[in-house]
Amino acid sequence: MAPLPLPNLVSFTKTWHNEPYPLISPTRPELSAHGKNVVITGGSHGIGRAIGVAFAQANAKSVAIIGRSRERLETAATAIRTANPLTTVLLQVADTTQRESITKALNSIVDQAGKIDIFAANxxxxxxxxPVMGYPEEELLRSLMINTVGAFNSIQAFLPLAAPGAK
Known part of the structure; x- marks a missing residue:
């Protein structure tokens, strides 16, 4: 069994996977993203970067990643291009907690790639x-802004730019 992701976490998961297993492999034809424009917020590292690589492997027409650090975005873009050199990779620096910032980024992506077929508010x-006792209020507010308001802003900015049948 792989090490647990968090210290002191009791896990009931028998097997931890760090790579897609055959049943969910993005290279399976029935999971193809051929011709689709994909946009991922938080696409510069971690889960977002892995989503971008998987969609490139699934032959997406384009994968656009949005994040706050240009340097991290460029590193992730290299990994996505390596996964599939035929997939167009776009990157935008934006802050999802700022509605104007995410709206501007998504509009720029649509101008370059076309309507968005798949959107991951990641x-x-x-x-x-x-512990709650003594927990800094500013840390709670920061996490609420990024995790809740950021997702809200991202989805609101995405909806008018969605292709018919977008997911």
């Missing part, structure tokens, strides 16, 4: 772990 943080 931007988020894992808040600092600690």
């Amino acid at each position: 931007a988020g943080i894992l808040p600092v772990y600690g």
